[in-house]
Amino acid sequence: SQQGEEDPQALSIQEGENATMNCSYKTSINNLQWYRQNSGRGLVHLILIRSNEREKHSGRLRVTLDTSKKSSSLLITASRAADTASYFCATGGGSQGNLIFGKGTKLSVKP
């Protein structure tokens, strides 16, 4: 079953611009996580935001969480070509609370 759904499915921007990706989920959560996946590679954990947090920062990343709307957003500021990747949100909606990943947003940053 799909827990997280990212929006948009694909995003193309110029280097230096900001990129915003959104995630919606269905059930109550303890936390929500964002991962990055470069083409042909594994996923890399970026940031975890707990259900009692509304905003979290890590370097150029800013994550918000609105539990009333069951949604989260990931903002990448001053994007670089190296940020080109797929970005997935994940929540613990699986068996034993295991993560279920959304379909991801494919970000392309053009130099």
Next chain:
Amino acid sequence: DAMVIQNPRYQVTQFGKPVTLSCSQTLNHNVMYWYQQKSSQAPKLLFHYYDKDFNNEADTPDNFQSRRPNTSFCFLDIRSPGLGDAAMYLCATSSNVGNQPQHFGDGTRLSIL
């Protein structure tokens, strides 16, 4: 550096010929996961081990099996690969079960001839 290593990176097998994918970790994590990821799709959890306890997802086909001989190693066995099993297989670890941050290997891309 502590990490999750998958071998091989690319595996080609024939239709119906058993294949084994391997994963090792130096993180000493209790939990190891196997995911299947098809092109432009989300990773789909196949099963996980919490220490030696095996936990199969309800919709994982019987064709897929796993072994974890010790903390560091975990194997994915596909007994009779079909064309639909061509995918990227990702191994991941976490310190505990539940929605903990996971550390992924770079995957094995499996092709079926």
